[in-house]
Amino acid sequence: KNQVEQSPQSLIILEGKNCTLQCNYTVSPFSNLRWYKQDTGRGPVSLTIMTFSENTKSNGRYTATLDADTKQSSLHITASQLSDSASYICVVSLKAAGNKLTFGGGTRVLVKP
Amino acid sequence: GAGVSQTPSNKVTEKGKYVELRCDPISGHTALYWYRQSLGQGPEFLIYFQGTGAADDSGLPNDRFFAVRPEGSVSTLKIQRTERGDSAVYLCASSLTENSPLHFGNGTRLTVT
Numbered sequence: 001k002n003q004v005e006q007s008p009q010s011l012i013i014l015e016g017k018n019c020t021l022q023c024n025y026t027v028s029p030f031s032n033l034r035w036y037k038q039d040t041g042r043g044p045v046s047l048t049i050m051t052f053s054e055n056t057k058s059n060g061r062y063t064a065t066l067d068a069d070t071k072q073s074s075l076h077i078t079a080s081q082l083s084d085s086a087s088y089i090c091v092v093s094l095k096a097a098g099n100k101l102t103f104g105g106g107t108r109v110l111v112k113p
Numbered sequence: 114g115a116g117v118s119q120t121p122s123n124k125v126t127e128k129g130k131y132v133e134l135r136c137d138p139i140s141g142h143t144a145l146y147w148y149r150q151s152l153g154q155g156p157e158f159l160i161y162f163q164g165t166g167a168a169d170d171s172g173l174p175n176d177r178f179f180a181v182r183p184e185g186s187v188s189t190l191k192i193q194r195t196e197r198g199d200s201a202v203y204l205c206a207s208s209l210t211e212n213s214p215l216h217f218g219n220g221t222r223l224t225v226t
Binding site: 004031034041042043044045046049089091100101102103104105106 | 117148153154155156157158161169204206212214215216217218219220
């Protein structure tokens with residue numbers, strides 16, 4: 001079964017600090033990997049999309065990395081802000097399946113002042 | 114607003130009743146998706162429309178669930194004989210094409226009592 005596993009499930013960091021979230025997947029054949037940010041009570045918002053040939057992609061203070069050989073991705077948040085408190089979801093797209101995406105369970109990040 | 118709009122934002126219904134959830138996608142987006150998200154979990158795929166037709170309905174859990182998109186724009190997710198296990202947030206997303214980024218609505222929180 002195609003799966004996307006994220007770790008940690010949750011973490012607390014102090015404002016201004018950096019953190020890294022992990023994503024391991026077994027989805028195959030792989031098309032692209034996406035990171036979404038989901039605020040409480042809102043729909044997910046796209047942060048980055050990477051194809052298998054891309055190793056890294058940045059969106060402001062968010063930097064995603066991808067190792068398609070080991071099927072691992074990470075999302076690094078630099079100089080965290082209180083507004084970064086949210087769930088971060090790793091999503092993998094099957095090749096030739098359009099947007100039939102497989103979602104991870106998310107990492108819940110809480111940034112404290 | 115030019116985003117994906119879902120109504121109602123909250124729906125409470127009694128077990129056994131019929132409910133309809135509405136999604137207004139971004140104008141011009143041909144692809145429309147329904148997902149279901151339980152508390153603390155990532156969204157799970159339900160059904161995907163390309164234009165008016167359901168291109169993939171493999172995620173619908175059983176025949177109590179049905180969705181339509183008669184004019185290729187607004188979509189309605191219909192649930193018959195609701196059960197308490199149907200309680201979840203139902204998310205709608207649209208994209209310009211099949212492989213474009215998804216834009217999510219804020220969801221409809223369905224509670225079956």
